Each structure stands twice: as structure tokens, then as C-alpha cells.
Amino acid sequence: MDVDLRKLRYFVAVAEELHFGRAAERLFIAQPALSRQVRALEEELGVQLLRRDRRGTALTPAGAQLLEDALPLLAASAAMVRRVTAAATEKPVFTIGFMPGITVTPAVRALKERHASVSVRLVRTSWNDQVEVLSDGRADVSIVRLPVDQNGLTVQPLFTEPRLAVLPADHPLAGKPAVGVVDLADDHLLQDPEAVPEWRDVARELRTGERDDVPPLHSVEEKLELVASGAGICVLPLSTAAFYTRPDVVAVPVDDIGPSRVCLAWIAARRSRLIRDFAEVASALAPAAVR
Template sequence: MSTAAASSACSATEVAAQPVGRGCVRCLVGHTARRFGRRRERRRVGRTGRRRPVFRESTGPSGRCRGFPSRGGRREKLWLSYLECTPGHPEASKTSMTWHEKLCLSSLVDLRQLRCFVAVAEELHFGHAAQRLHIAQPAVSQTISQIEHELGVVLLERSNRRVALTPAGTLFLEESRAVLARMEQAVQSMSHFRDVGLGHLTIGVVAALPPLLLPRLVSRARAALGDIAISVRPLPGDTDVATMFEADPMLDLVLVRGVVVSGRWIGSRVVSREPLGVAVHHAHPLARGEAVRPEQLTGENLATFARAADPQTYDAMFAALADAGYGGAGELQEAHPGAVDASLRLVAAGDAVSFKLASEVRAFGNPDVVWRALDGVGFEVVTSAAWLRSRIVGPKAAVLALLPRPRH
């Protein structure tokens, strides 16, 4: 290390000016550097009782800062890692991690300490927390002190009569619970592999799907995945994808209406896009043309699915129809979104019209029912597949290549 680099790196002003890291109760950068500095300073107290400064701008004959930690020690390695993570320093190119991230990774706060803190924070009594954890009370007190020492903040206010959380302790309790919950989820994921293994694929589906999507996917999966067993489970259409996976830990992949946003834990892909049209009886006057204007359907009896079953699709569909000139139905008959045949039977009897996909009318297979496009309505029914990245691994990952892709 050059003299200039050592001199600038050992500046106490620069150490104290490090920015506070995001997402922490308190940034450990300046705190740790100053803590090591105080230890070094105390060891350098001479017989006269005078304290000599640790971090200095000047350098010694060897070119090293006088306050630099001794060679080969833990403090020298920690300080060098700080230099590696300092933007603009010659050593910074050796690593892409920040100093704050490195300190967090090397923190001594482990899951055992987090469980101890959560127990004390929930019980607000060291004795009760010790009974809950089946350990001695002094060990609980020592663990809390260690955590506070590592974080550099006070988490609990203690007195002879009561124990209370500080604002930092309240925040740290929420973060600790989140870490423990994530760890529990990881353990459950591994138990899923242990109990069921990679030889079972569970697909969840909502009722309102294109009729041929699921049968074709299951057929292709069984042919391609060999010995992997495949099961299908019904899901409510008014629940978000994350809740579906949380409610059923055995789910691997789901097929739902709408676009699903991919995230860290969940992957997604649009598998179908179909324009909305109208199903009418073949003798209906509107069946004579190739397309139907929405205002021509105003006042017609309508058979559709109930809003409670899929509020998002229901509202978006009727909003698009209203914008295109649709004035409402004469008599509205609502049914479960999976009861496609029920609404199309009413159309076949000439009692109603129904907003449907072309694939649904083709799958119904009744020549008395015809499908016509809606002129001026740009609404498309989107179907997406979503999966947990932690579960679609190994042989089961081949199912992702079997998912269909929309034509446009």
C-alpha cells in the first residue's frame, strides 16, 4: 500500500463520515472502526497516563500509518477489507461488496440470538423468556447484551419493575421475525423435497381458464417428465398468487387470470392472450355479420360469471365494454366462472348472449352457438403461469419449456 493511500485511508474524519447503510437499525461502519480505534488507543496508554491518537495523517519511516493495526492480526484484515470496499481506493477493484455488506455478513448475530431476542421482546420478562427457551436466565441476559453490543444500540429498557422495547428494539423485532419466518419457509421447502421429492408436480388452477390450456399442458408434461407424478388442484380466482403459495405449501405452479409480476421468489410467464368476443345463437340477427358492435348488445339478456368469483377480470371487462358503447344487459344471469357450459347452454337455447373467448365456444362444440368478434373493444383475456423458483428445480424445471406462448 502506498504512503498516500495509507494516509488517506487512516483519516479519522473520513471514517466518521461514512454514510449510514440502508435497512439497518444503525450502520456498523463508523461504529466498528471507532470501537477498534478505542481498543487500540487504550492499549497504547503509557506510564504517564497520556492517550496517544490512533488514526493519524502522518506516516512512519516504513510508509505505514502510525495508527495502522499490527500486521497479520484480525483488525488488520478487517481494516484492509474496509479499504477494498472504499470507493476510489486502489484496493477497491478487488471486490464488488460494500464495507457495510461485508460487516453484515460477518456479524455475530445468529438465529439462536434472534430467537432469544424475540422471546424476550414478546414476553417482556427475562425469566419468562428463559422458561420459554428452556435455558438459564443469565444466559438470556448475556445474549441480549451481546446483540446490543454488536448492533451498537439499546434494544430493551430494563428496570427492576419492567422491561420495555426501545424504538430500535421495536424495529429489530419486526426484522427478526421476518428472518426467522424466512428460515422456517426454507426448512419447509426442504421438507417438501424430503417427503415428496422431485417426483411430484402439483399444479393449481383457477376455474376461468381457456378450456384446452390445462389438458394440453398436463398431457405434454406427463409425456416429457416421465416418472414424475402430476396432480391438479382448484384455486379461488379472487386470491393473489403469493397468498396461494402461502396457503398451500405443496403447490409448484399455478395458472391464473391476468398478468403476474415476477419477483425474487416467484417466476411468471404469460401463456395465453385471447380477444374477448360474444357468443350468440346462430339464428340471432347479430350472427349474420363477422363482428358485432357493443352498442348492438345493449338490452340483450346476458349470461356471465359472477363478479365475486373474479372481481379484477369482471370489472376490467365491463369497463372496456362501457368505453366501447355497451349500455348494459336487459336481464343478467350470473354463474360460477368455471360453469362455461351453463352460460353457453342459455345461448344455445336462444335465451341470452354471453361474452366469451373463441376457444370456449369451439370447445363447447354446439353448432347452434357461434362466436363473433367485438368491434372497437380491445380487451384481451390474459392467462399467466406462476411458479416458486425454489420448487421448480431439477427434473421438474423441464415443465417451464412446455408452457405455451401467446401468438401475439
């Protein structure tokens, strides 16, 4: 059986919104047409994907499984279209994703020396999409900070670097040459605690159940604004903290927090010479001082 990707895309919109009206607005189609397409998909598969009643719309077990499988399939389809379109251009295009604070210029120059005809593009990523840019085809390679989901990827270590606690300038620890993670136990972390397990293990707000949910922060600038306002602290890699300097926050070394591990990642199934060559030059030019 061949599944229609358009119907699959419509189903995913409804499954994510759990509301046909909102999904229809998101897809720019009429709600009755959307309902017909989802019903047709259910008939083709021979299963019920969504349950609708007065309380709203909910996924059935079959629907939950389809959503899990559909997301990477649709991403792979989008990636295929991007790569095929790029291959049709006269000048090859190679796109590199990179996290804030990481300098890619030396590796880009080295790649251009080997492949003068290649047009290199850069995509700035965040914690939320540093792998997603690979799965949906926006980037050929991505310079990532671990941890990431490595399923389906080749991940090549590049270097490690210390992580620093970024505090408001008037914080009691701001003038210290270094601190321990226990010194930060009473502070509010503006990140997912899983990203800093050392802090998670000693944090008072986790022990007492007083921690408020932290909304997703999509940029370093957002984190620094909140730190400067006194809303909490964050932990950043050395290169990122050094790049985003400002007078109202202070970065302090933390003796017992693990380093940030920087790697190069790409889709394991790809067999591109450009990827192979970039991986080679990126490894050779990785910062030796913090490797």
C-alpha cells in the same frame, strides 16, 4: 406471541358466517366450544374481534383486520402441509392448474422428458380459484387468464388470443362474420362487467341502472346453458369457445374487445427446479399463432 392456527380457523368461520351457530355447524363442533375458543383468542390478542348484540354478530375493526390477515396465513399453512406430504412420497408429484380451453399436454410431455420420475397431476380451475390453487398448495403452477391478483406471484406471459361474443343461436347478430362492442350494448352480460370493460362502457343496462345482479357462475357449461336459454350473452376466449361447441349457441368475433392474456403463475418465494423447467417448456411451446 404465537397464534394458535386452530383458534384462527375457528375465528375465520365465525367472521365469514357472522353467525356462531352456522359457523359451529360448518366446523362440526358445539357452539359453546366455538364461543370459548374465539373468546380465548380475543384474550390472547388483547382485543375485541366480534361484537354481538340482538341484531347479530359483527366484526370490530380489529376483527376485520385479523380476517384479512388470517386468510392468506391459513392458506399458506394448508399449502405447507400439502407440499410436505407430497415431498414424503417416493415419486415426486407436480401439479398444474389450468383454465378451461387451455391445452397443457405438450408442456406436460416436455416436462416428463426432462423428469421421467415425476408424477404430473392436473387441476381444472375457474375464474374464482385460478390463483387460490397456488396459495393453498393444490397446484405448483397455474396457467391463468388475466386479470388476477399478482401479489406474491411470479407471472410469466405465454400468449394472447381473441375473445368472442357467445350468443343464442337465434340472436339477431348470430349470423354476422364479426360485430363491434356497440352492437352488444343492448344485451345482458352474464359476467362481471369489469371482466369486459369495453362492453361496460357502452352497456345500456348499466347506463339506465336496470342491470340485475348476476349470480357467480363457476363453469363455462353454466354460462352456455344460460346463453342458450336466452338469458344473456357472454364473452369467451377463442380456445374456450372452440372447445365448448354446441348447436344452440354461436360464437361471433368482436372487433374491438381486447384479447385474453394467458400466463403461467406460481408463488414467487418458491425455488423449485420443476417449476423453473416447466416455465421454460411452457414458454417454448406456447401457441405461436396467437402469441
